[in-house]
Amino acid sequence: MTSLSDAAVEKPAELGHKASALTAAGPFVALAAVAAILPLIGNDYWAVIATRAAIYWVLVAGLNLIVGYAGQLAIGYVSLLTLGAYVTSVLAAGNVLPAMPLAVCFAAAAMTGAIFGVVVGLPALRLRTFYFAISTLGFATIVTQIALAWQSVTGGGIGLTGPEFPKPFDTPWGFYTFCLGVAAFATWITSNVAHSRYGRALVAIRDADVAAEANGISKSRALIPVFLLGGAMAAVAGGLFAVLQTYITPDAFTFDLSVLFFIAILIGGRGSILGPLIGTVVLTILPEFAAPLAAWSTFLYAVLLLVIVLAVPGGIADVLDFHNRRVLTNNRAIVPDPSVLPGLYAGRPAAEPLTMRGVVLAFGGVRALDGVDLTIEPGTVHGLIGPNGSGKTTALNVISGYYALQKGEVRIGDTPLPTGRPELRADLGLARTFQTPRVVAEETVLENVMIGGTVSGRAGFLTTLLALPGRGRDERELAARGRMALRAVGLESLADVRASRLQHSELRFIEIARALMLAPKLLMLDEPAAGLSPDEIARLGDLISAIARHGTAVLLVEHHADLIFAICQHVTVLNLGRVLADGTPADIRSHKEVVSAYLGG
Ligand code: ADP
Numbered sequence: 001m002t003s004l005s006d007a008a009v010e011k012p013a014e015l016g017h018k019a020s021a022l023t024a025a026g027p028f029v030a031l032a033a034v035a036a037i038l039p040l041i042g043n044d045y046w047a048v049i050a051t052r053a054a055i056y057w058v059l060v061a062g063l064n065l066i067v068g069y070a071g072q073l074a075i076g077y078v079s080l081l082t083l084g085a086y087v088t089s090v091l092a093a094g095n096v097l098p099a100m101p102l103a104v105c106f107a108a109a110a111m112t113g114a115i116f117g118v119v120v121g122l123p124a125l126r127l128r129t130f131y132f133a134i135s136t137l138g139f140a141t142i143v144t145q146i147a148l149a150w151q152s153v154t155g156g157g158i159g160l161t162g163p164e165f166p167k168p169f170d171t172p173w174g175f176y177t178f179c180l181g182v183a184a185f186a187t188w189i190t191s192n193v194a195h196s197r198y199g200r201a202l203v204a205i206r207d208a209d210v211a212a213e214a215n216g217i218s219k220s221r222a223l224i225p226v227f228l229l230g231g232a233m234a235a236v237a238g239g240l241f242a243v244l245q246t247y248i249t250p251d252a253f254t255f256d257l258s259v260l261f262f263i264a265i266l267i268g269g270r271g272s273i274l275g276p277l278i279g280t281v282v283l284t285i286l287p288e289f290a291a292p293l294a295a296w297s298t299f300l301y302a303v304l305l306l307v308i309v310l311a312v313p314g315g316i317a318d319v320l321d322f323h324n325r326r327v328l329t330n331n332r333a334i335v336p337d338p339s340v341l342p343g344l345y346a347g348r349p350a351a352e353p354l355t356m357r358g359v360v361l362a363f364g365g366v367r368a369l370d371g372v373d374l375t376i377e378p379g380t381v382h383g384l385i386g387p388n389g390s391g392k393t394t395a396l397n398v399i400s401g402y403y404a405l406q407k408g409e410v411r412i413g414d415t416p417l418p419t420g421r422p423e424l425r426a427d428l429g430l431a432r433t434f435q436t437p438r439v440v441a442e443e444t445v446l447e448n449v450m451i452g453g454t455v456s457g458r459a460g461f462l463t464t465l466l467a468l469p470g471r472g473r474d475e476r477e478l479a480a481r482g483r484m485a486l487r488a489v490g491l492e493s494l495a496d497v498r499a500s501r502l503q504h505s506e507l508r509f510i511e512i513a514r515a516l517m518l519a520p521k522l523l524m525l526d527e528p529a530a531g532l533s534p535d536e537i538a539r540l541g542d543l544i545s546a547i548a549r550h551g552t553a554v555l556l557v558e559h560h561a562d563l564i565f566a567i568c569q570h571v572t573v574l575n576l577g578r579v580l581a582d583g584t585p586a587d588i589r590s591h592k593e594v595v596s597a598y599l600g601g
């Protein structure tokens, strides 16, 4: 059996990880090498094109976190480029305030960009995707109109001169070198964010928002830092753009530019940095090779986008992802190893009972929960059964905060659980899995599990951005813990495989591993045995029992009566939102009404 699962990875996990980190850096090193020899082989004309690509990338790198990682359709991002270009140019020209040093101009632009990055982004917290996309376009129009109308400051339609760089950056290749440095820095900081709990939180919001909340990720707290960062980077790019143009007018900032930024990310591939980087370079250079077609550039972008979306839906990043093309064995057995659980539970607060008292929740006229009392003791498996529609999932949703109860109370230990607010549950030690597994298909198994540890990370956003020691410590601890949790559920050999390649049963076990990252006080499992083979159900039962033995209170909603009676110490039967029976498995099995209404025999 081990030989089967070992076939998925040829190298020990640690070595494999280092090797894949090296392969990941390879393409960036190659690109940097090409960028470094350009000045030796190209003319001044190419210096301008290459500089433009570097500047666009500074903007796209930040936007990539918002669009590619968090999945928010911010299409009108040219507005922040415009804003940055005008702030730097106006401050450097000194036509309003006394002329300021370049560093101050750029710092002011970055700050303005950060503020307006949040202003442009905020609607994303309320509006659905397309409405948000339109709102960003609206903002772009407003900025252009203000630049046109506010003549005393911006020069209106006539425009104004861009800032000038001092020696040695005042030549085309000198300025190129400067912008290349900024672009490299942009790549580095966004990659630091992407490969951290902040980046994983963004992807979780994009692909599994309900699971993200259950893991303690609040949409606003995850998005606001990247709105700040994306806005600041776009505005700095705007300042550099003004220097490159030497003279700016409102019509330099066209809708086409917004489209270019957005499409560079789409053809690059979601959740990748290398892909959108290549996308940006290609889209910047493309019109140069097709000069006669310049008027058609938007059309060309659209065609390119269509071709890529149809031929390789994952974008450039997918084409370059050789690692995930390795064949996986088909008959992989899931063999949990509960012996690692003590490691996961070490140093965690002791579990506490969960109590529901008189909980009522009605949907219109339907009383889904009608005065439910329930106590789940630490160290036990508590079964919750009942016919379809009896309120089992609703009970889990009330405890996890997705539904606000109308009467009654839910407590963990002595702490009342705040009504609603699912994102506060993880901090209180509550974890759950879902009736339909909710994982991020495009991330690796290990990264999915690490999402479960989001609330235990300690490094702040700035620490993460600049890769200060706290970020490294967080990542090492989370990864080590993630591997331990995967070992506990029997999926360690698949840690570095993308989750989209796994079977349904394996996804169920990933969700359990993700929940184990918290060493939870309460673990809620919604029909975890659905779709598993009898062998897998038996192993799942052993795993759940072992988790309870380590102190966790387990609430198990399940249709497989055999599993319920085999591993539960206590069973509650719901019917029409009320507790029909409550007791040991033996009590329930001999309960007349339960047998006639539900167990059917
Ligand atoms: P179970 O999980 O036991 O099959 P549920 O908790 O999903 O049952 O549903 C209990 C009752 O509440 C059902 O009558 C269902 O139709 C109703 N219900 C559940 N969720 C909602 C909702 N979001 N809106 C309206 N009715 C709902």
Ligand code: MG
Binding pocket: 392, 393, 394, 435
């Ligand atoms: Mg249900």
